[in-house]
Structures are given as structure tokens and as C-alpha cells.
Amino acid sequence: MRIAIAGASGLIGTALTRSLRLDGHEVVRLVRRPARRGDEVEWDPVRQYVDTAGLVGCDAVVNLAGAGVGDHRWTEAYRREIRDSRVLGTAALAEAVTTLDTPPDVFLCGSAIGWYGETGDRAVDEEAPPGDGFLPDVCVEWEEAAAPAEEAGIRTAYARTGLVVAREGAWGRMFPLFRAGLGGRLGDGRQYWSFIALHDEVAALRHILDTPLAGPVNLTAPAPVTNREVTAAMGRVLRRPTPFPVPGFALRAVLGGLAGDVLGSQRVVPARLLDSGFVFAFPGIDEAIAAALDPRGVPAR
Numbered sequence: 001m002r003i004a005i006a007g008a009s010g011l012i013g014t015a016l017t018r019s020l021r022l023d024g025h026e027v028v029r030l031v032r033r034p035a036r037r038g039d040e041v042e043w044d045p046v047r048q049y050v051d052t053a054g055l056v057g058c059d060a061v062v063n064l065a066g067a068g069v070g071d072h073r074w075t076e077a078y079r080r081e082i083r084d085s086r087v088l089g090t091a092a093l094a095e096a097v098t099t100l101d102t103p104p105d106v107f108l109c110g111s112a113i114g115w116y117g118e119t120g121d122r123a124v125d126e127e128a129p130p131g132d133g134f135l136p137d138v139c140v141e142w143e144e145a146a147a148p149a150e151e152a153g154i155r156t157a158y159a160r161t162g163l164v165v166a167r168e169g170a171w172g173r174m175f176p177l178f179r180a181g182l183g184g185r186l187g188d189g190r191q192y193w194s195f196i197a198l199h200d201e202v203a204a205l206r207h208i209l210d211t212p213l214a215g216p217v218n219l220t221a222p223a224p225v226t227n228r229e230v231t232a233a234m235g236r237v238l239r240r241p242t243p244f245p246v247p248g249f250a251l252r253a254v255l256g257g258l259a260g261d262v263l264g265s266q267r268v269v270p271a272r273l274l275d276s277g278f279v280f281a282f283p284g285i286d287e288a289i290a291a292a293l294d295p296r297g298v299p300a301r
Contacts, residue, residue, distance in 0.1 A: 002057050003209070004041060006030040006089060007064030007110070011169040012161070015202045016062070028054060030065075030093075045089035050096035055104070060209050061097055062108045065089045069114075069135070070170040083138050086110075090145035098152040107149040108208055111158040113194055113220060113268045115139035121192065123224075125271035126160075126216045143216070155214045162194035162220035162268060164201055165288040175293070178234045184244035189228035191265035194220040197288035200280050204270075207278050218270040225285050233285045237293065 003020060007013040008029035017027050030043045030050070041054030045065065055061065067085040072078045090109055097103050116124050117131015130136045143158045150156040165171050177183045196204070196219055204219045225233070235242040270278075282288040 001059040002026045003060045004028045004058045005062045013064045019202050048092045052096050058104045060106045061104050063093050064110045086142045087145045094146045094149040106155045108157050109146045111160045113160050113162045118264045120265050123267045157208050157214050158216045160218045162196050165292050166198040167292050178238050181240045183242045185228050185231045186246050191227050192224045192267040194224040194268040196220050197282035217272050220268045220270050224267045237289045
């Protein structure tokens with residue numbers, strides 16, 4: 001297959017690109033500068049520009065681009081960046097694929113479990129409506145921006161990704177604290193974290209590409225765990241004590257708007273993924289953490 005990927009330099013995009021290329025697929029990467037190599041395609045999400053010549057012959061287009069939600073404090077300016085980097089990029093690509101004489105078979109758009117907002121201890125699947133707040137609003141706009149591709153008859157799927165357990169990225173920033181014996185539960189620790197191992201994230205994205213799945217698909221492990229359980233698992237795997245809880249007021253002071261997401265509870269289950277026959281390699285939190293720390297790396301297939 002020939003597959004175009006936006007956001008190919010990010011955590012998930014890098015792993016997906018590697019996995020596809022190892023299996024002999026051709027991957028072209030969308031870059032925000034003039035293309036310098038044959039495997040690059042220029043685009044500019046803000047200007048709504050895509051060099052569609054580079055998409056000719058693609059069997060699939062995958063959009064994983066977006067500013068990191070945990071990379072900065074949530075100022076008004078950064079909130080706009082979070083929103084625009086997702087919505088404008090998706091809109092540009094969705095319009096671009098509709099102009100091709102032979103459009104791709106599938107347009108796979110990144111999304112997030114932020115769609116559901118706060119769910120408490122109530123388990124939700126893809127049938128649940130969007131929640132209230134900034135992240136649910138962003139996710140709704142994000143998915144709606146892909147409408148041109150769907151309306152053109154292109155199979156369009158939305159990968160609602162949970163917390164990715166990996167050595168890098170947001171989860172990776174917790175490892176040094178826990179290794180130093182400074183890790184602990186956040187707030188009361190009762191909030192649910194819907195996680196997924198990076199290996200399973202990549203395998204699930206490939207599963208969507210290879211099967212007839214369309215519409216929203218939750219990319220989370222089958223059994224979400226509480227922050228208390230995550231904390232205990234980190235301690236077990238790293239063999240470190242976890243004595244220091246972080247109070248909610250301290251998180252709010254440090255993280256600003258992101259604190260609500262960290263302290264909030266999202267118990268999201270991957271109903272459609274499981275119904276389609278997908279099998280998780282690392283369904284439990286202990287094994288997902290151990291896989292992230294494996295120095296040999298874990299192949300995505």
C-alpha cells in the first residue's frame with residue numbers, strides 16, 4: 001500500500017511509519033516546508049494548502065497531526081493552537097482527498113477520548129454523546145472537519161485515542177519521577193485512566209486501515225484503570241515506592257487547564273475494536289508499562 005501520514009514525526013506517527021515500512025508499505029510524510037525527498041508532501045494546515053500531486057496513488061491518508069495537549073500551559077493562545085492544529089489540518093486533508101481523480105480507499109482521522117468529557121465511574125463506548133468542555137468541543141469540531149471525505153464516499157474513521165503508554169510523550173515524563181521514588185497518585189486517585197500501549201495503538205490503527213471499520217473507534221485497552229491502580233503498577237514495574245500523593249490544588253497551579261483532564265475520570269471501552277476481532281497484545285496496565293520500558297523495543301506486528 002501507499003499511505004500518506006500527517007503527523008508522521010510525532011510519537012504515534014513515528015511508530016506507525018516504522019511499522020508500515022517494516023512490512024514493505026510505502027509511506028509518504030506530510031511536511032510543513034517544501035518537499036526535499038520523494039517520500040515527502042508539502043502541506044500547510046493554516047493556509048489550507050496540500051500539494052495534492054503527492055497524494056496521487058495513495059490507498060490511505062492518515063491524519064495524526066495536532067499540538068500536544070500536555071506540552072504547554074493552556075493559555076488562550078495555546079487553546080487556539082490545540083484546536084486549530086487539529087481542525088484546520090483535518091479540513092485541509094479532507095478537502096484535498098476529494099479532489100483526486102482516484103481518491104484513497106480510507107481517510108483515517110486522529111481523535112481522542114476527550115470527546116466523552118468527564119464520565120466518572122460510568123463506562124462509555126462509541127455510542128456515547130460528546131461531553132461538555134474544551135476538549136469535547138475540540139474533538140467534535142475535529143471529527144466534523146472530516147465530513148467532506150465522508151460525504152464523498154471515502155471510508156472515514158476517527159481514532160479516539162486514550163492515554164498512550166510509551167517511553168516518550170506525556171506518559172514518558174512520569175517515568176523519571178517514579179524512578180526517583182517521587183511518584184504518587186494524583187488527587188484522590190479514583191479517576192479512571194483509559195490507557196493503551198503504544199504497540200496496541202499502532203496495531204489498532206493498522207487494523208482500521210485493513211478492515212471495513214468506519215466512524216468513531218475507541219483506541220483504549222479493554223479495562224480502564226484508576227489512577228491509584230496506575231500508580232501501584234508503576235511502583236511494581238519500576239520497583240519503587242509511591243508514597244507521595246499530589247494534591248489537586250497543586251496540579252491546578254502547575255498545569256492550569258490541563259489539570260481538569262488529569263484529575264477528571266474517563267472510563268472508555270473499545271467496543272467497536274473488540275467487536276471487529278482486534279486482539280490486544282498488552283491489555284493490562286502492568287504489561288503495557290513493562291512493554292514501554294523494554295529496551296529492545298516492541299515490533300508493531
